[in-house]
Amino acid sequence: MHVLQNVFQQFCSSTALPHQCARYIELLNNCRKRLATVFNAKPEEFVFLANATDAFSRVTLGIDWREGDEVVAPENDYPGVLRPLLDLRRRGVKLVLVPARDDAVFAEQLLAACTPRTRLIAASHVNFRTGFCLDVSTLCAGAKKKGVLTAIDFVQSAGCLQLDFGALGADFGTFAARKWFCALDTLGIFYVREESLNKLTPHTLGLFSVAEPHNFDALDQPLAPGARRFMLGAPPYIQIAAFDAALELYQRVGAAEVEAAGRALGRTIREGAKTGCLGESWPAGAQAPIVCLRREGKLADESLGPRLLQRGIVASVRKGIIRVSPHWFNAESDVDRLFDALAAFEPRK
Incomplete structure (x- = not known):
């Protein structure tokens, strides 16, 4: 709570907006560095969005879908994962739901459901109904051999299980700060593996989507390097400050x-x-x-x-x-x- 009080005091006491922006951008960058340390990734592979579903939709909206493409997912997954996939029907994409076996959908089942038309496998690392923990590394390795992208929802595991994003091999990952990290609501984290960055196209552009967001004279710019290209407007700095403090505590505990x-x-x-x-x-x-x-x-x-x-x-x-x-x-x-x-x-x- 003292972290939030300090942020509010800084915001209210400062009348110099450019100075305030620089301070908050430093906070954002420091938090991304801390994320990279916790998850064995690179700072530029993370971007802050409104929530985990907002982050997950960057995947479904960013792939260059063709009519007849297929997506594979567990039938008992979280609605925040399944609904964006279901919405792809209007793009002519077929959602293949893999039935549960003994209340679980295993990596081998998801891989077996793939066809030459499969473009994406999407699943939660830990199922919200049962606590079942999916073998993500096996899933991602198998999908890579098939040329299929992977999007993993880490909402129920990030902050309670040790996660090595580099070793797990997912192309895209999402989670929420409010879950196991016990930070504030309305902050989602989107992870985009560096080598998978160009397999997604931002569904639209905003102020922060480009290389030099504060260069207002250069309207038409290249996309921002890394996952920041998926950020539109100013991120929720107060939520990020709380999340940064939560990450610091997580690191101290171990x-x-x-x-x-x-x-x-x-x-x-x-x-x-x-x-x-x-x-x-x-x-x-x-x-x-x-x-x-x-x-x-x-x-x-x-x-x-x-x-x-x-x-x-x-x-x-x-x-x-x-x-x-x-x-x-x-x-x-x-x-x-x-x-x-x-x-x-x-x-x-």
Whole structure:
């Protein structure tokens, strides 16, 4: 919070707009450098947009689609991934949805669904419903052999799992600052692998899409180097300041420590669910800290979510599931409180 207060004070106290712009651009560049360090990538491979879906749409809008092209995706993926793909029907593109097997869609299934007309495979690294963790490196390596692009949504894994974008091999990646990094909402991060940059065309241009955005006398300019060409107007600097602070904290705690803590608590929750007969989490390949418990019996009651929140327990209560996301700052006592609340829960008459 003190970071945001400082940003607000700087913004309100400065009357020299050019000076203020220079300060914010420095903030943006420093945050991109920090991102590059965290994800083993290059600063110019990142750009800040409004949200993860906005970032993902840069892929669907940027490929030079031809009628009859195909896109492959898991049938049970997040709507923010599937809807932009579904919208490609108006361009004559066919969306091939791969059915889940034991509540999961595996890399091998996605690759097997490809045909000579397939241009893109899109999928979430960690499924939002089940916590299933897709083998992204196998998927991307196989897609590359087929000449197929890959777009991976890292919303449910960035900030809780150690991610090496260089090694994973995805052409494009997206995630949101507000999820595991616990930063502010309305900030999406778009990753464009350097060698894949020219496989996308910006769907439109704005002030910051060109090489020299503040050279107002040169209207017709080359595109900006790197992923910045997909940025239109001024980015949300306050959100970026908060995200930069969140990244700094993540680095201080340590990526390995964050992942280990989340996984350990995830295992504790899974074991507790089995012992308490609450319905096993699924599927077997769910390796992320996210744990999804089946809502059965009394836990199917619609009042469960608000009543958990009243007890200070934040969980995503959706149709058929309770999604719990333990993080590095949680303790086993928090898990105990969760199971105590679930055991004591009685539907309101």
